[in-house]
Amino acid sequence: MKKRFFVVAILLVALSAFIFAQGKGESKPKTDGPVKIEMWYNATQTEVGPLPNDWIGYKILKDRFNIELEASTIPSNPQDQDMKIQAASAADALPDFFVANREVWLRLAKNGMLADVTDLYSKMPNRTSIMFDQGAIDFTTIDGRSYGFATPSIIARNEGLLIRKDWLDRLGLEIPKTTEELLEVMRAFTFNDPDGNGKHDTWGYGAFIEATTYEAYPGRRFEPLLGAFGVEGTWNMTKANFGLQIRKPEFFDYMKYMKTIIGEGLIDPNWMAYKKDDFRAAWKQGKFGIMREQNAAYSAQNNYAPFDSNFPEGEWVIVEAPIGPKGKQSIGPEVRGLRIWAISDKAAAAGKAEKIAEMFEWMSHGEGYLLCGWGQEGVNYTLDKDGIPVSMPGPIGFDGAVGQTYIQLRSMAFNYSSDTELLSRYPVYTTEVSKKQMSALWALREMQGKKWTPSMGADSMPVPSTDLKTFYEQGLAEFFTGKRALTEANWKAFIAEFDRIGGLAWEKAGLEYATANNYLN
């Protein structure tokens, strides 16, 4: 009996040792071996799978730079990215080199988790000449030292105001130029059965809530309407009239305009309930005739195909933003759209910073650039007569199912402004049903030609506290739904309370920051 007891006891202890002694398999760092760089990057296309282990770039980095790169994708959801990076920072488990948005980067930098990279720019002459102008360096500078590399992540001015041209034609209407004309078109789209199916199932405007730091609630999809009243974006970034747009008297005029649209039922009534996917499904089903949409989401081949087969006669045109009562007009605030690549303090302490710069520089030109952007010549792409990379046919081509995995690091290489990148990225194609010639690049060029409001730095302005932001958004939403009546008195009371709980302080902090960084124009 006793003996058996001990056997069982030993077994149990052994088992618990096994359970709790996880993670001993970690290899010890070798002193002479290659420099190991752990990198967290954002995948170019999250759904196709990670960069394969047999990517030729790994071998090149090892042979030529003595770098053993270990690349991992960050979560596909921006909030998860922020949480993961900050949690890793709290537990001192940051990777050596990683990408983050500015708010997260700023907190990490202030917490002393990031390496000073001021001296590394000179080690990357080519990348610096392409990407890091003074504005980009300022974006990551705290007290005169830079703590990260700000690289382009979106194409400037890549959204536009779109109207269903076929609906206008059927109802005998012109393209609206002013807010009043726009209202008339919305009414016609809502009540005059523009799709001719005999049912009241269409609306004038379509949108959903998409707020960012520089496009506060109700956000991006309403910017052309806000712009008509001169209150586009979170901030007015002019020297003459700096401030929070919500505190401007014109914002009340915008609210009245919105109330007209909502009150008459001219906007798709689901707008408050839609998420991005629902909104995109809705315009493909012909639910509304006016919207703000992104160039590729509107016109790239796979995105346009469902609309094309649902409405072969359908046609969207990109129009200029409506002109408001005081002559104001804007598609929305224009920012640089930068993401920051940062080196952790831990990596710099281990002497990895220069190796990281070497690798980053390699990715910015010549062989490394082509490899990250398009893959291997003759395998994933060929160059056409103009020197534009064209995808090889079949899955291994850079736009095929397998080939796409080999260009997951593309966002580290591209600067999204050269014609080569855009022509190759947005090829011209013929739609399947209506046989139209389309290209997301044409759409982009047209959108870029419209009137935008330069708002450099608006995306790095101070952010409100959670409670203040909640108050802001909830207040506006309640005016929209009618829970609060939109009267002058109610509005004044709302703004007064907003000021009291931190709105004024927020504006003041914004002014200080914008002045210090020369963002006012």
Next chain:
Amino acid sequence: MKRSLINDIKRQKYIYLMIFIPLVFYTVFKYIPLWNAQIAFRNFKSVRYGILNSPFVGLDNFKEFVTSYYFWNLIRNTLMYSFGKLLVSLPAAIILALAIYECRRSVLRKLVQTLAYLPHFLSWVIMYGILLSLFAPGDGIINDLLKSLGKKPIDFLTNSTTFPWLVIFSDAWKEMGWSAIIFIAALMGIDVALFEAAMVEGASSWQRVRYITLPAIRPVVVIVLLLKIGTIMDAGFNQIFMLYSPAVYNVADIIDTWVYRQGLLDGRFGLATAAGLFKGVIGMILIFTSNFLSKKYTDNSLF
């Protein structure tokens, strides 16, 4: 027989042996994090600079949470949803289990039993799609019905009167089958001989349910109830996070969604942990009280 401590432990050495490793597990994976939770009292930045080296700030994080602008609103909403769910979901699960157990039509029984588990596997992303298809003001099925009856459509999802009901009942629908499994398992343990005896004595179906079936699942129901009361300050983050929008913040924002926005996304982990501890203290008070009451009145208790 004299019951000394040593004798008792010797007598039950295998039991202590059995629970030893699980208790080590609790020490490592539950109590060390609880020790780490002292970051709630510190201005903590990163382990890199040490937890114990981060400056001690006392109750500052707690104060920030408790004095925040929407604090009472958050508490009200949190309690509203967790009690609402307790009152709706738990009875729904019990009724479902009983109905399945009592149903004599085997096809119907099997169909319901199979289908009832499935909604648990719909994530809230998908649930949102279903709710939109039912309740969307533009083209939802319910609103199409209202419109055809000549009524005005209702914005169920963005209206602060209807939103709480939507939250509570969609949760009941989604989880009742899954939580019923445990009650069905309890019903399986009922000795069939009891029913035979009841039949012989001429007990009606109602009496059988009342005197045999319900008492049989009572211990499990009490345990489930007590455990849910202990976590009453968790009102279902994933659901609210997916369903809410600024138009209903005043009735939708709960402690966890606030902590997510203010604490986790903003990297304020001390604050987030403080809110967690705050919730824990309330949960502790509630679970001890309700355990005491339950012991007194139902003779079932956790400890």
Next chain:
Amino acid sequence: MKRTKATESVSVKLTGADRRFNILVNIVMVFLLIILALPLWSTIALSFRPSTFIGTYIQGMALPPWKWSFAAYHSLLGNNGFLIAFTNSLKILFQGVFFALLLTIPLAYGLSVKDLRGRKWIIIFVIIPYIFNVGLVPIYILIAKLKMINHLSAIYLPLAIGTYNMLIMKSFFEGIPNELRESAHIDGCNDLQVLVRIILPLSKAIIMTIGLYYGVAFWNDYFHPMLYLNKDMLRPLPILLRNILLAAGMNEFVEASAFGEAPIEAIKAASVFMSAIPMIVAYPFIQKYFTKGTLLGSVKG
């Protein structure tokens, strides 16, 4: 679930009250059937919806099968990362459920022994961390210290005893008559043997149920793998699903979705099927254990 013959045969003699009771039960069941089946059907129909479909939700539910599109399932199952993610998920599932039951059963049994010295204090010891959910970072710090980052065990070990599940199991063990244990002791069995030879065979239903609760939670866990697994090759299905589902919303950054024909709503709906895989597989087995009156034979025999 089958009823034992005894009740069926006795119930032949029905009084009026019994009949009304049965009718009520049937009405409740039909009501449940309707409210469960319709939304589920709409989800299934949605997963087969072709991208060219226009119409109301009700029309979508009535779409005949010959117009169904399998593109959503194709784009999920045909994904480059599917096999790796599926394997990782299976590993997490099996290792997780194994360790979870290995740790949960002995503790639940130990705490179900009513005359165990210090039982109350041990239960309180176990409940405190259940109530105090300290959140993300205190646990992350521990996982990083234990060097469990990038190990699948980081996903299931910290969750290997769910206090809720353990206490439920304990309450089931408490339902087993104490005489069984005592008579086994008299026959010379120690408590370990009592657990293995007497308690476990009687508790298959609850062990399967709790195992299922653990398994489904591990299988569908997105949050912990997202935090603790950095290497792409270690990531399980929920992360792959999230990557696919979010891609459509992210095409500010990409020029074309890789889905081809499938609309995003259909892919979302089809992903339900993936998360229910363990349930679909395990369900028939569980049914088997749910049919037997678990206690009956033992007390009499």
